[in-house]
Amino acid sequence: xxxxxxxxxxxxxxxxxxxxxxxxxxxxxxxxxxxxxxxxxxxxxxxxxxxxxxxxxxxxxxxxxxxxxxxxxxxxxxxxxxxxxxxxxxxxxxxxxxxxxxxxxxxxxxxxxxxxxxxxxxxxxxxxxxxxxxxxxxxxxxxxxxxxxxxxxxxxxxxxxxxxxxxxxxxxxxxxxxxxxxxxxxxxxxxxxxxxxxxxxxxxxxxxxxxxxxxxxxxxxxxxxxxxxxxxxxxxxxxx
Amino acid sequence: xxxxxxxxxxxxxxxxxxxxxxxxxxxxxxxxxxxxxxxxxxxxxxxxxxxxxxxxxxxxxxxxxxxxxxxxxxxxxxxxxxxxxxxxxxxxxxxxxxxxxxxxxxxxxxxxxxxxxxxxxxxxxxxxxxxxxxxxxxxxxxxxxxxxxxxxxxxxxxxxxxxxxxxxxxxxxxxxxxxxxxxxxxxxxxxxxxxxxxxxxxxxxxxxxxxxxxxxxxxxxxxxxxxxxxxxxxxxxxxxx
Numbered sequence: 001x002x003x004x005x006x007x008x009x010x011x012x013x014x015x016x017x018x019x020x021x022x023x024x025x026x027x028x029x030x031x032x033x034x035x036x037x038x039x040x041x042x043x044x045x046x047x048x049x050x051x052x053x054x055x056x057x058x059x060x061x062x063x064x065x066x067x068x069x070x071x072x073x074x075x076x077x078x079x080x081x082x083x084x085x086x087x088x089x090x091x092x093x094x095x096x097x098x099x100x101x102x103x104x105x106x107x108x109x110x111x112x113x114x115x116x117x118x119x120x121x122x123x124x125x126x127x128x129x130x131x132x133x134x135x136x137x138x139x140x141x142x143x144x145x146x147x148x149x150x151x152x153x154x155x156x157x158x159x160x161x162x163x164x165x166x167x168x169x170x171x172x173x174x175x176x177x178x179x180x181x182x183x184x185x186x187x188x189x190x191x192x193x194x195x196x197x198x199x200x201x202x203x204x205x206x207x208x209x210x211x212x213x214x215x216x217x218x219x220x221x222x223x224x225x226x227x228x229x230x231x232x233x234x235x236x237x238x239x240x
Numbered sequence: 241x242x243x244x245x246x247x248x249x250x251x252x253x254x255x256x257x258x259x260x261x262x263x264x265x266x267x268x269x270x271x272x273x274x275x276x277x278x279x280x281x282x283x284x285x286x287x288x289x290x291x292x293x294x295x296x297x298x299x300x301x302x303x304x305x306x307x308x309x310x311x312x313x314x315x316x317x318x319x320x321x322x323x324x325x326x327x328x329x330x331x332x333x334x335x336x337x338x339x340x341x342x343x344x345x346x347x348x349x350x351x352x353x354x355x356x357x358x359x360x361x362x363x364x365x366x367x368x369x370x371x372x373x374x375x376x377x378x379x380x381x382x383x384x385x386x387x388x389x390x391x392x393x394x395x396x397x398x399x400x401x402x403x404x405x406x407x408x409x410x411x412x413x414x415x416x417x418x419x420x421x422x423x424x425x426x427x428x429x430x431x432x433x434x435x436x437x438x439x440x441x442x443x444x445x446x447x448x449x450x451x452x453x454x455x456x457x458x459x460x461x462x463x464x465x466x467x468x469x470x471x472x473x474x475x476x477x478x479x480x481x
């Protein structure tokens with residue numbers, strides 16, 4: 001796997017885990033707001049594709065149900081889906097153009113009162129991991145310059161998400177490392193406690209904890225902690 | 241020298257069989273012209289495993305800090321600050337009397353220990369040993385910190401690439417897990433002694449250390465004797481010292 005592909009994969013994973021990541025959502029919300037201001041649009045939303053290709057709305061300028069539906073709908077049809085599949089911008093889609101290709105999307109668009117829809121890809125090298133959707137009420141048109149600006153904003157979103165992910169990941173791995181070390185020490189100490197309490201050897205001590213943990217569906221490290229705290233005695237461990 | 245350059249250098253030299261952690265220590269010793277560099281993994285309780293060294297001197301000085309329960313590597317990780325001594329022979333400033341004498345015997349006169357951590361998570365330290373007294377200049381200090389940054393990246397890199405067979409949640413990469421396992425008997429003896437002497441884990445470890453120090457033996461040897469029933473240590477023994 002090349003480093004580009006790795007980056008792409010990292011990002012697809014991000015799409016999968018983003019839902020419960022508050023900071024990233026904040027970041028994207030801000031981005032949608034700025035995009036609406038800069039491009040004279042009336043609403044915007046960011047959609048990311050997860051590892052299975054399912055689209056998730058991760059940020060939007062309003063929580064208006066109809067807007068969210070319009071975004072969600074594109075799991076089935078719409079400019080956003082086309083943008084993701086083709087990897088290029090799909091802009092200035094009016095109700096008329098949309099009608100033949102995406103009847104449901106077109107109807108939903110008119111119902112919310114939007115005159116046009118636009119989708120700009122979130123690109124990572126040669127893969128597309130999501131899209132920014134923009135909607136305009138008046139018959140406004142995105143010029144070439146607007147599209148370039150929109151793409152720049154989408155690129156910022158991509159970079160921002162990657163950085164956010166990198167920082168979060170390293171903190172998480174560091175914690176795992178620290179926990180792994182804690183647990184190793186705890187398990188060894190617990191073995192010693194059992195060896196001294198029951199006159200057994202080190203392998204028997206570990207087996208005792210492992211079998212107890214399996215019978216009771218506890219992690220070995222939790223059993224070890226109780227042994228070290230002396231809240232779990234050898235007699236308890238031996239009880240079938 | 242930046243962290244990226246360091247990583248590029250050790251990455252290019254990496255061959256299967258030689259841990260990246262050792263390569264980093266060797267490269268650091270070469271570029272700063274040090275007598276030795278050691279990298280240790282530590283948790284909040286101070287338990288450490290020596291996960292990389294440039295050679296025997298660093299290895300010995302890292303090990304002995306665990307046996308003694310004192311030294312710059314421990315303090316750097318504990319306080320999350322760079323600590324050290326520009327002259328370990330200067331009796332006035334002895335922060336680590338037992339460590340300092342061991343270091344001088346090993347031919348080390350100055351040491352700088354850089355903490356390794358991510359955000360609030362402390363992971364250990366990278367210690368740089370010098371054979372003659374003296375300060376690191378500003379540029380050398382910057383390089384020392386760049387190596388610290390590279391060491392963190394190496395640690396996270398290893399931890400992120402645990403072989404799939406070993407993917408239990410408590411997993412450690414083999415390059416990190418093996419040095420931890422090396423100390424297993426010390427932790428077992430701690431638990432063992434805690435029961436026999438009716439004390440807590442922290443006190444039990446202190447008892448083991450005190451005995452090892454008084455008997456001029458390694459902590460691991462003392463631990464093995466305790467586990468085998470060849471050696472009984474009582475809390476009173478400590479008080480009598």
